[in-house]
Amino acid sequence: MTTRADGRTPDQLRPVTITRHWSENAEGSVLIEFGKTRVLCTASLTAGVPRWKKGSGEGWVTAEYAMLPRATNERSPRESVKGKIGGRTHEISRLIGRALRAVVDVSALGENTIVLDCDVLQADGGTRTAAITGAYVALADAVEWGTRHGVITPGGKTVLTGSVAAVSVGIIDGTPMLDLPYVEDVRAETDMNVVTTGDGAFVEVQGTAEGVPLRRDELDALLDLAVAGTTELTAAQQAALAEGA
Amino acid sequence: MTTRADGRTPDQLRPVTITRHWSENAEGSVLIEFGKTRVLCTASLTAGVPRWKKGSGEGWVTAEYAMLPRATNERSPRESVKGKIGGRTHEISRLIGRALRAVVDVSALGENTIVLDCDVLQADGGTRTAAITGAYVALADAVEWGTRHGVITPGGKTVLTGSVAAVSVGIIDGTPMLDLPYVEDVRAETDMNVVTTGDGAFVEVQGTAEGVPLRRDELDALLDLAVAGTTELTAAQQAALAEGA
């Protein structure tokens, strides 16, 4: 059987930690850890929506992903200093936003905006999937805060129609593996990020065969593995949200 | 049975036209049409590689996607005038580059660079999949040109290890459909872009459930439909490349 460097079995997640209320200022603030990957997810709720949504009666949810310069092994230049955001950052920010909007009823949210900031403090693979998983919890906290303070008045509707969680899977030396840390990620022939709802339906499937193209049976195996992973992550989210409730 | 606005059956592609040598200056130049979607794909071959590849003995293939301001029904501001490239443009450029690199043996290419420019002259849905499908043909022409002129000296290897083609699929009113034009794309509950090699293996799978999350059986149906589509597109590519050969 394949041995992984950190001793996990191929279908095992890294230890997951979800710390709510990590910082005090935001309506939702979650520090999520997938092993050594550490992402601070804050949810900022403000009344009002962007111009193109005004008068629609609907809210807006968006996300911004970023990495501290030395989250990685080698320091990368700041995007603020370079004066522009790279393609990877854009792409991940858009992915997180779409994933969360999949479980938000914008008409129940009303004309309010929630911005999810996902800042990677330490990176060891899977930063985008950790960000989505943590951002959902921060979003839930912000929605709860908004409802409690009367900013959000869903009027019988439910703002969050479900939950979302995400995980990476990949094929390494022919074996499908769950939740890849950096050392595995660079070796993977195929890399896939999967976002599912709490009941296991697919919200996003993004697979890339950087090395060898993927046969259909391999694709199927990866999807199975991913759903098993997001099911476990969903449980971790629910446990975190249950604390202090 | 579901009727589509343009009279196609759910599993039917739009008419595909591939015009090689559309412009004279580039080493490869292809005008590809998927119905009204019209993309000019040029391949520029130059000796040398980016700094981070120097001395590696390997080549580099990259892509840039863009849309003319009035390719669409409403004019969009130019990204050059706005001074920055949007997230969508970045994302598609990266996708095209990855898709083509999946079938290039960079060691056979040697220290040469091929840039694929995919400029959408008219947009009616599926611009990124048309771009990938057309760019492959332009790439093949550029590789042939480079080999004929002695710029590329693969030395017994094959630069192109296969072909790639791409198509969009989506679920509309519960029915999986192939190759969505704009009017269908905006109505789709789920939208997926699939890139496969000529022999039907997956290179990229990018699915987004903007509306209702996707059950596993629906995902399977979409993948089947997509592979049927790319198989047909592969045939069109081969037919175009066979002309004048």
Added chain:
Amino acid sequence: MTTRADGRTPDQLRPVTITRHWSENAEGSVLIEFGKTRVLCTASLTAGVPRWKKGSGEGWVTAEYAMLPRATNERSPRESVKGKIGGRTHEISRLIGRALRAVVDVSALGENTIVLDCDVLQADGGTRTAAITGAYVALADAVEWGTRHGVITPGGKTVLTGSVAAVSVGIIDGTPMLDLPYVEDVRAETDMNVVTTGDGAFVEVQGTAEGVPLRRDELDALLDLAVAGTTELTAAQQAALAEGA
């Protein structure tokens, strides 16, 4: 007598082709060819004017010129990727806009805006003069479209007070020549772009003696040659506009 590489006499234009309705989305869409130079000119008509014209009762006409990266023999980096527009692009965009405004009665246009996008698909000298000549035809189509659809209500006035066409002239080895392709352009001691109205009055004269400064008699000869050229181009515009009328 001077022989030109392409067999023309010094006072002869390259073959001119004007294809209206080349793309479907824009109110005016013209593919113009001066020999191998190929420019797609689209005219986008929208209700409303920029803020500084609001309430004036007058319309606005502006232009944006750009070149595809591989329109030329060597690929140039995209201005959108570089994050800024170069001086040459700015200058030509401004020139095209001024040239067209010279024949527009903005009070007859009413508070509507027409943007002319001139994208060079293939470049072989004279791109700015081809752009102006083609943009006029696209503009005429857009004005006709707007009037027919009731967006423009000139109320007895005429929106277009005339037509404009443009051509390049230059002195090569002492001989004044008309409509320079790239190989002649780089050899010219003097390069002049002339825009005239359909009845031969000057709208723009832009002459640069990059090599030897220009005597007055040489300047006069160039102006004569240019007016002969734009007269011929005016005829080509009228012929194109007469089709299907």
Added chain:
Amino acid sequence: MTTRADGRTPDQLRPVTITRHWSENAEGSVLIEFGKTRVLCTASLTAGVPRWKKGSGEGWVTAEYAMLPRATNERSPRESVKGKIGGRTHEISRLIGRALRAVVDVSALGENTIVLDCDVLQADGGTRTAAITGAYVALADAVEWGTRHGVITPGGKTVLTGSVAAVSVGIIDGTPMLDLPYVEDVRAETDMNVVTTGDGAFVEVQGTAEGVPLRRDELDALLDLAVAGTTELTAAQQAALAEGA
């Protein structure tokens, strides 16, 4: 006697916490807290220096300060998204860099570069002074790391010629006060940031009388208070560095 909202006396610091090795990747990584203000300071050591220092035999130390969007009570737009760094960010980055360079012997450092990244995770006043105080500890760790791994070879010299610490002082309702949190900072008539070495000499004095200009005796009182504060902070730095040594 003046009572402060948080119960401190005017000459009392907020609780200070210094956590070394907070993240694993950087050569120095310190989470510093001045009350609720929380700054992650990482020190990245790399061989080589910027071009203008090459061949000088000397090293380079620089700093970049930034704030997470929701470090504050209201979310601020990311500088990476805005595409430029604001004046305040520039100014503080420059201040931190100068402060640290004051205690570095660049000839002992050799041709190595240390970048101090100070990212504010939570802001409650005094972020620049916390950043300097924390960055010094991260710098000391990086220098120790570099020496231990043979990257830095000071050859008998001492890289760090002293230590630096910083604190804010201000006058509120006529009373000089030490280490202002946000609520006091906005009320202060005068705001001063003072950086001293470990033995109490001044490295930077930056005072601004936003409200009432400052008499000389008031300035003297503020300087006295500040030096008392940095003396205490120096002790906290030394205690942190002594752990595990």
Added chain:
Amino acid sequence: MTTRADGRTPDQLRPVTITRHWSENAEGSVLIEFGKTRVLCTASLTAGVPRWKKGSGEGWVTAEYAMLPRATNERSPRESVKGKIGGRTHEISRLIGRALRAVVDVSALGENTIVLDCDVLQADGGTRTAAITGAYVALADAVEWGTRHGVITPGGKTVLTGSVAAVSVGIIDGTPMLDLPYVEDVRAETDMNVVTTGDGAFVEVQGTAEGVPLRRDELDALLDLAVAGTTELTAAQQAALAEGA
């Protein structure tokens, strides 16, 4: 006794010239010279305030500092060409703005904006202190102009509650010196810029010990020297403003 290269005693200012109305267009326009340092300070008064001040009944005063490319011994690239403003420029612009706002009663100014542009035409050290000293005179002229033309209606209040002047001081070879030209500035161990009101109270104190940290007695000596300098500069400002009054 220390001899300075230009023959001054340590506590002597360079010759100061203040030319009012140097250009005709602005409401206030002052060319100020501190020796060879030459700064053009213009004050532009316009009705209205930035959005975040609207409806407050208060005015706004801000400043922008810049240097012509060849104001210095070696040409520096233009910040407009580089596409961004450097940290030093930002910092000095902010300093000038704060210094002037310290003597403006914004409620007396009413909802009007005054922008101070300080453009360095020739630089020989002390450009920011010359800029502040000159900008005050330009500001006074603009306020006088605005009051005379009825744009500013202070209604019994005084717009300018005092005057400001600024000077640099530094320690060279152990001796505190006043008003450093470029050759002294680069040699100074410590460099301090001090802004005071006309009656000698401190508005800004910005001291940096680039070389040796500063003892308290040295700091005291520098502050004394600076106040003597700004007292003299205040007299020069008053003399200039008295002309033609």
Added chain:
Amino acid sequence: MTTRADGRTPDQLRPVTITRHWSENAEGSVLIEFGKTRVLCTASLTAGVPRWKKGSGEGWVTAEYAMLPRATNERSPRESVKGKIGGRTHEISRLIGRALRAVVDVSALGENTIVLDCDVLQADGGTRTAAITGAYVALADAVEWGTRHGVITPGGKTVLTGSVAAVSVGIIDGTPMLDLPYVEDVRAETDMNVVTTGDGAFVEVQGTAEGVPLRRDELDALLDLAVAGTTELTAAQQAALAEGA
């Protein structure tokens, strides 16, 4: 006969003043005034050329034009603050550079670069023509300086093959007029800028009929007027250069 607001006849220049050595740092520094238009032209000579000229044995001459924010009646935002250079600035910078290169023998200049900075301190029409006329004098001074200091070693050749001067002309109420101040410029039906060599040959002709298109006889009259103007300006340049020679 047409009376002009400032009392000039239609063929009369405004008073021209050329002050050499206005600032001390640059190799050439000229303050030129055309009436109230006041432009500071500095020439910076440095050894070396841009990368694309290296090894050619030829030098390079380029120009940058800019306007102080309050050179005009209404303050314009700084291009450095906006983060990009406008089309007009680009266009004029390019024009000045081309005009000066027309009289420079780059092989005699050797691998040296001269940058002409033309900063408009006060604007009243004709800023680009004043800039060219003044920049020529600054260029001549820099060439003389470089030759005297042995930086330029023309080896028997002449660096400056002639002189250039420039003037604006326009048609107002049907009358051709020379050297238009701002009030005339905005009223002109046609506006033309003409650059000639000292012996009256044309280097640049840039005419724009913003109002009524221009008949050939009108164009001829404007050219005659312009050459008379530049002849007079050439004399003023020679007189200035003769001083102190």
